[in-house]
Amino acid sequence: MDLKNTHKSKITEHKLSTDIYIAQIDNFTESTESILKGIDKRYIQFYFCTKGSLTFNFNNGIYKINLHENKSFLFYYPTLDIPLSLNINAESKVYIIVLSIQKLHELFAEYEIQNDLISSMNKEKFYIERDIFPALKIVLNQIEQMKLSPQFQNLFLIGKLYELFTLYFSEIENENEHCPFLNDEKESKQIKEIKDYLVADYKNPPTIKQLCEKFSISEYHLKEGFKEIYGTTIYGYLLDKKLEYALHKLEEKKQKVKDISFEIGYENPSHFISAFKKKYGVTPKQYIKQSE
Secondary structure (H helix, E strand, C coil): CCCCCCCCCEEEEEEEECCCEEEEEEEEECCCEEEEECCCCCCEEEEEEEEEEEHHHCCCEEEEECCCCCCCEEEEECCCCCCCCEECCCCEEEEEEEEEHHHHHHHHHHHCCHHHHHHHCCCCCCCEECCCCCCHHHHHHHHHHCCCHHHHHHHHHHHHHHHHHHHHHHHHHHHHCCCCCCCCCCHHHHHHHHHHHHHHHHCCCCCCCHHCCCCCCCCCHHHHHHHHHHCCCCCHHHHHHHHHHHHHHHHHHCHHHHHHHHHHHCCCHHHHHHHHHHCCCHHHHHHHHHCC
């Protein structure tokens, strides 16, 4: 699949092998750019819209799907060739990853990863739209900002592709909130209500004791149940929410790093910088530079 730069867009392509292809299309004009390329049924397609919006055209434009900023779209149809047919709206940006379903199966099999979605992909079609969560956006930014000599580019991109798939598919698995610890459906529902209560005011969270009193739950059941459902501790979950909020604030470029750190409850900005780097692999200032 070959795409060429036009007067409407900048296209960056990377062919990592006969089975893996990555492209970034940046429509920097005030008009819509149309892209049409053939892709056969051996391939699964991923799209990440990080700016603006775009439209997928299926069946010669009879059926359309819109994808908006900070949304991703995966689709795979094992019995029908689905060509890449996009209308990329003005001032919009999209990342495209196309790889053979065989390659994806081999990757998961190599590391003995069991995933129901991957296992069933040879049997049925999939259309999945999801948010681009912050960790994924970091990886996409790193791909765009790559500045390496040609001999190292493919090695770097393969690593980033593995990282992206790890984050993407593990997040889908984590969204399945089945909890073997909480066999009682009432208790499971209660934990989810506590999570919603925490998220509503995550900058000023209550203590564990206060949560137990408010929701009439033991500390043991609260801690163990929360970790079973959400895969982390209560305060680990809240830290993730704070850092995600900070990342969005950094993207707005309206506040200084220290002001954002104070806003989310850090008394010392250096502690915020350390926490941010531990989660996203870059400092806040490095992230701002990558996003430019």
